[in-house]
Ligand SMILES: Nc1ncnc2c1ncn2[C@@H]1O[C@H](COP(=O)(O)OP(=O)(O)O)[C@@H](O)[C@H]1O
């Protein structure tokens with residue numbers, strides 16, 4: 001169970017308490033949650049997935065949902081959020097989940113992280129059933145996710161202070177190797193030289209870049225992103241797509257991205273899953289074959305626009321089916 005910790009959902013006001021609990025906890029903590037209002041990133045050290053036996057010639061399965069249904073509440077108040085959803089994601093894939101509001105996209109991220117348990121069906125992450133593992137405390141940051149009293153560099157190094165195997169060496173390496181690691185990532189996202197600044201000295205877009213650095217510092221195998229760029233202006237968002245694409249191409253984590261933005265999905269993902277209205281299930285699962293690195297200009301080309309229109313039609317149908325069902 002060294003890497004088998006579970007994350008708990010933590011509201012923003014609990015940050016200090018969570019930090020204290022996490023740092024005092026003797027339980028090993030495998031993942032750290034960076035959860036701003038719009039971003040949830042679950043990170044597992046590489047070792048966990050690397051330890052899973054892989055069938056020869058096939059990529060290991062990172063995430064598998066089999067016939068998963070989730071109903072929140074009971075009796076008159078029961079809300080069926082997901083209905084018999086089946087989804088398989090290979091190690092290193094970049095999958096985008098799109099669909100009408102309230103269809104259960106965030107619920108899928110929460111199932112994968114173990115924050116929500118399936119009412120029926122099975123969720124397997126890194127070869128193990130999520131619901132079968134005990135819930136332990138992870139760490140969560142709500143928006144703004146950087147700790148204001150720490151420099152950007154120290155904020156980025158935070159996961160190394162908490163997640164094994166880095167944790168044991170933190171005192172020894174934080175001034176040398178870990179600092180270099182943080183600064184190398186800062187350079188990759190165009191924030192070279194900003195490590196000594198404080199979060200309040202950075203713009204929203206810069207903070208999101210730093211957030212990506214922190215999400216990747218301990219070489220996670222998995223990122224769960226819940227509308228991470230939703231609050232940013234279009235140009236900043238497009239810049240961050242390119243940065244996230246480069247980071248993914250470099251580090252190859254498995255990414256599950258929830259987004260409302262079909263261009264964002266087409267730019268970033270290698271597969272796009274469209275969900276039906278609540279209770280959600282996967283209506284369409286399309287491979288996105290555009291060559292990488294993709295550019296913003298490509299998102300205006302006919303093939304890309306055609307993909308967008310196809311996805312939009314699915315979502316519109318799902319919405320109108322839901323409205324008719326409700327009416
Ligand atoms: N903890 C909860 N209790 C009750 N209902 C919930 C809870 N979490 C989500 N829901 C409901 O489940 C449905 C799916 O939610 P969610 O996964 O957040 O949707 P999405 O992310 O696709 O917008 C919504 O109708 C939402 O109101």
Ligand SMILES: [Mg+2]
Pocket residue numbers: 105106107226258
């Ligand atoms: Mg959501």
